[in-house]
């Protein structure tokens with residue numbers, strides 16, 4: 686009984702936190718630059734950014750095995766995972782990069798421009814098919 690109360694309380698608290706910092710962007714209206722993200726140039730630029738910003742957690746080979754992967758909240762995604770790839774989309778990755786994932790160690794990237802984010806999107810989505 687007590688445990689249930691605590692669980693409800695923590696659910697209520699996390700709901701409050703979500704409302705404290707509402708996103709100002711409606712991602713469903715963001716236009717996906719389809720041509721850009723299917724180009725090898727964008728993937729190449731994305732790979733370079735990934736090495737600098739993401740590899741620490743997600744691994745140099747984008748396999749989720751970065752040096753810092755231990756002790757994080759959540760497990761860094763392995764971008765080779767075809768099931769992950771099948772269930773995500775360019776827009777969803779763009780939103781993750783813009784907002785981070787609340788309640789996990791996945792941070793937001795306000796220092797990346799939208800163009801840089803799309804380059805990183807192009808890269809991480811290509812890994813499941815083309816490898817790192």
Ligand code: HEC
Pocket residue numbers: 735738739740741742743753757758759760761762773778781782786789790791792794805809
């Ligand atoms: C401090 C460690 C850390 C860094 C740095 C980091 N990530 Fe993550 N990332 C995580 C963790 C942990 C998760 C799993 C979150 C969860 O449990 O849902 C994650 C999840 C993700 C997801 C999956 C979201 C979903 O649910 O589909 C994407 C995409 C992602 N990261 C991309 C990136 C990219 C691109 C970068 C570099 C710009 C990056 N991450 C940098 C830790 C990190």
